[in-house]
Structure formats: structure tokens, C-alpha cells
Amino acid sequence: MSITKKKVLVIFGTRPEAIKLAPVIKELEKSSNIFRPYVCVTAQHREMLDQVLEIFNITPDFDLDLMTSCQELSKLSAEILNTLKSVIDKVKPDIIIVQGDTTTTFIASLVGFYSKVKIGYVEAGLRSFNKHSPYPEEINRQLTSVLADVYFAPTKVSRKNLIKENIPKNKIHITGNTIVDSVKFIKKNYIQKSNKSNKSILVTVHRRENWGKNLISVCQAVKKIAELYPEYTIIWPVHLNPVVKDIIYKNLSNIPNIKLMYPLNYLKFMEYLNSSILILTDSGGVQEEATVLGKPTLLLRDTTERPEALQSGTVKQVGCNAKKILMEVKKLLNRKSYYKKVAKKNNVFGDGNAAKKICKILAKL
Ligand code: UD1
Ligand code: UDP
Numbered sequence: 001m002s003i004t005k006k007k008v009l010v011i012f013g014t015r016p017e018a019i020k021l022a023p024v025i026k027e028l029e030k031s032s033n034i035f036r037p038y039v040c041v042t043a044q045h046r047e048m049l050d051q052v053l054e055i056f057n058i059t060p061d062f063d064l065d066l067m068t069s070c071q072e073l074s075k076l077s078a079e080i081l082n083t084l085k086s087v088i089d090k091v092k093p094d095i096i097i098v099q100g101d102t103t104t105t106f107i108a109s110l111v112g113f114y115s116k117v118k119i120g121y122v123e124a125g126l127r128s129f130n131k132h133s134p135y136p137e138e139i140n141r142q143l144t145s146v147l148a149d150v151y152f153a154p155t156k157v158s159r160k161n162l163i164k165e166n167i168p169k170n171k172i173h174i175t176g177n178t179i180v181d182s183v184k185f186i187k188k189n190y191i192q193k194s195n196k197s198n199k200s201i202l203v204t205v206h207r208r209e210n211w212g213k214n215l216i217s218v219c220q221a222v223k224k225i226a227e228l229y230p231e232y233t234i235i236w237p238v239h240l241n242p243v244v245k246d247i248i249y250k251n252l253s254n255i256p257n258i259k260l261m262y263p264l265n266y267l268k269f270m271e272y273l274n275s276s277i278l279i280l281t282d283s284g285g286v287q288e289e290a291t292v293l294g295k296p297t298l299l300l301r302d303t304t305e306r307p308e309a310l311q312s313g314t315v316k317q318v319g320c321n322a323k324k325i326l327m328e329v330k331k332l333l334n335r336k337s338y339y340k341k342v343a344k345k346n347n348v349f350g351d352g353n354a355a356k357k358i359c360k361i362l363a364k365l
Helices: 015-030 047-055 073-091 103-114 137-147 156-164 178-189 213-228 242-252 266-275 284-293 307-312 322-334 336-342 354-364
Strands: 006-012 035-041 095-099 118-122 150-153 172-174 200-204 233-237 258-261 278-281 297-299 315-317
Touching: 006 015, 006 073, 006 103, 006 354, 015 035, 015 047, 015 095, 015 118, 015 178, 015 284, 015 354, 035 073, 035 354, 047 266, 073 103, 095 103, 103 118, 103 137, 118 137, 118 354, 150 156, 150 354, 156 172, 172 354, 178 266, 178 284, 178 354, 200 213, 200 266, 213 233, 213 242, 213 258, 213 278, 213 322, 233 266, 242 258, 266 284, 278 284, 278 322, 284 297, 284 307, 284 315, 297 307, 297 322, 307 315, 322 336
Parallel strands: 006 035, 006 095, 095 118, 118 150, 150 172, 200 233, 200 278, 233 258, 278 297, 297 315
Antiparallel strands: none
16 A cells, blocks of 8 residues: 655745754655655755755755845745745645745745645744844734744744734644754764864854944954953854844954854864854844854843743853953953853753654644
8 A cells, every 4th residue: 555645845044944854854865664755945044054954965856046245124024935835836835834034934935825825833832022122023023923833943932922822732742952962973073072172262153133333333342352361263154144244343453362254064063152252143043053052152132032041051041242342251251160061961952853853743644
């Protein structure tokens, strides 16, 4: 008797979506007796996406190749709307899987809904409750939730948020965040144990709310840190968005202990994350990874949709004020007992089996 396999179309476009969906794709591939997975990338990101596809050895079945330089939200949305339907028509999936909060996430869900295909939403239920921060991600999350049919909430907090928005309880499954699966996979298979003293500080910034004066303020803080702590090297893999890149290179080029770099592939990035003494970031994914690894992190944002990271103590929200950042860096680097208290590994985002749980639920649908 031949069993009809479930056709699962996984759609994503950017670096973080790829990192967080790779474990799900691998798990679907492992259960090839149950699932026939298809991967479609919008390529909202190009080089930064391809770096992840290479590391996880994922070859998309469909590549819409949509990225353009300095793309606008509405134009990118229109391109996804125009091109994705033909993929859905070809595959005729039983379910579409999306992840997170990007333009790809929301528009892919909308196209799926128009095509009357069920949507499984990975990392559902994160909320900052501020329409403008993170912008446009908070609204992308809310809109995707309205369109989705099955919700994979990473934590209890995210489940509660969904319930408050009248999502039926039986459609919400707490699975943990798939990023923990990715971190554990990389750590186990690639990162060597090292007793080297950690003499680097890792920085990433890219959020739209931080474009302009906030980013300049972070650059001023980083310059001061480099001056005050010449024994540390500041590693800053710079996001490829020209709006971000131009400000960072203009403000921080040619400072001996500040290394501005092309985005690192995921393995290299995890190596730096693992060996750095502290992290300065406005990234969602990096906060989660730092929490798993117990790396003290200063969050360069005024709002958060990840209260669990703050509650764990590993991440401290400081915003972008240069004085405030400097004060917190001094506290961490000068007070060993405080540092030790903060630098604790944490499982608030899950146990590393999120993808397995997601696939089990998909199999039962
Ligand atoms: C997007 C997501 C954001 C996510 C971030 C992860 C939206 C609205 N924003 O923001 O939620 O946190 O990705 O990094 O979905 N670029 C390249 N090469 C790349 C990637 C980007 O050159 O590989 C440049 C291009 O000029 C592109 C620009 O960056 O137009 C902006 O990319 P876009 O995806 O629109 O916004 P991000 O700021 O990357
Ligand atoms: N990352 C990477 N190389 C880099 C910087 C970040 O692989 O040079 C990874 C990082 O480990 C994390 C993800 O990219 O998993 C975060 O992506 P980003 O900060 O761009 O987006 P966000 O998570 O804020 O949406």
C-alpha cells in the first residue's frame, strides 16, 4: 500500500529565518517516509542567506532571487506577492511553513492564505506591544498570527500572547525555539573546546529603529570602549544593508582594535560568540544564542519581544545611549563577581529538540 506523503513547503528569505528553519528542514528530510519537503527561498537576502544554505547544505527547490539593493518594504512585498503564487500552484502543498517576523514571513503567509493552504507558524507569539518597535517586525508577527493555522510557540510567554489574541489553545504548541537546535548542532559538531582567555567583544547592529542617530551613538560607545580597553579586540561583522554599513565604516574605520568585517558564516559567527567575553547587539537571534551559551549581552534596543532573555539575566536591555552602554560595559569588564553572576547558561528558549517536536505535530495534522 502506498502512503501519500505530506507535502510541506518551507518558505523563507533572510539569514535568521534560514538559521531557525534549517533544523526543521533537516528533520523533515529525516522523516522522508512521512513528508515530502520543498524549500522555497524568496532571497529577500542574498549573500547572507546563501552563507546559511551552504553551512546547512540546503539546496532550495525554488529560488525567487528577489533581493535588490536598498529594497523598499512595499516593493519587496509586491514582488513576493507576484512571484510566490506560481510556486504554491506547482507544489500544491498540504501545509506551508514560515518563521519569525520578516516581510517574507508575512507576505508568504498572505499568499498561502489566498491559495487556501494551511500555514504553520514557527516562532509564533513574540510581542513587544509597540507597533513601531521593532518596525516592521511587530506588525509582521501580528499579521502572520492572524493568517496562520498551527502555531509553534517557543515559550509559555509567547503562548500566552497568542491566547490573549484569541488564537484557539488547541492550535498552539510550545516547542522551544529552533535556534537552540541550531546552536547545539553547531556546538556539538564544529566548535572545539578552548581554554583561551576571551579577549574579544562581539557587536552586531541592523534594526531599522536604530538607523541614523542611534547607530551613530553605538559607534561612539564602541570607539570609547576600544580606547579604554586596548587589550580587547572588537569584532563587528557588519550587516550588508548599505544604510547600516555606510555609518559603521564612516565612524569606525582604521581603529587598530576594531575589526569591521563582512558578515561571518554561521560557524565562524558561533565561534566568535562562544569565545567573546561579551556581546553588544540589537539582533533577536543573537540574544537567544547568547542566552544558550551564557554570554553576557547588552541589548541595544528600547523594546523587546523576548522578555525571557532579560529574565534569564544574561541579556540586559540598555538602549543606544553611549554613556549607558559604556557604564554597563565597565560594570561587566571591571567587576568579576558581577560578570560571573550574569554569565550563566540558560534554557529559557528550549532544550534543542524544537524541530523534532514541530515535525511530530506536523505528522499528526
Ligand atoms: C531583514 C528583516 C529583519 C531581520 C533582518 C535580518 C524585514 C522588513 N526585515 O532586515 O526583520 O531582522 O532581515 O538580518 O523583513 N543586503 C545585501 N545582501 C544581503 C542582505 C541584505 O546586500 O545578503 C542589503 C540589500 O541592499 C537589501 C538591504 O540589505 O536591500 C536590506 O535588506 P532587507 O531584507 O530589506 O532588510 P534587513 O535590514 O536585512
Ligand atoms: N549571524 C551570522 N553571521 C553574522 C552575524 C549574525 O551568522 O555575521 C547569525 C546569528 O548567529 C543569528 C542570526 O544571524 O543566528 C541573526 O540574524 P540577524 O541579527 O541578522 O537578524 P535577527 O535575528 O535580528 O532577525
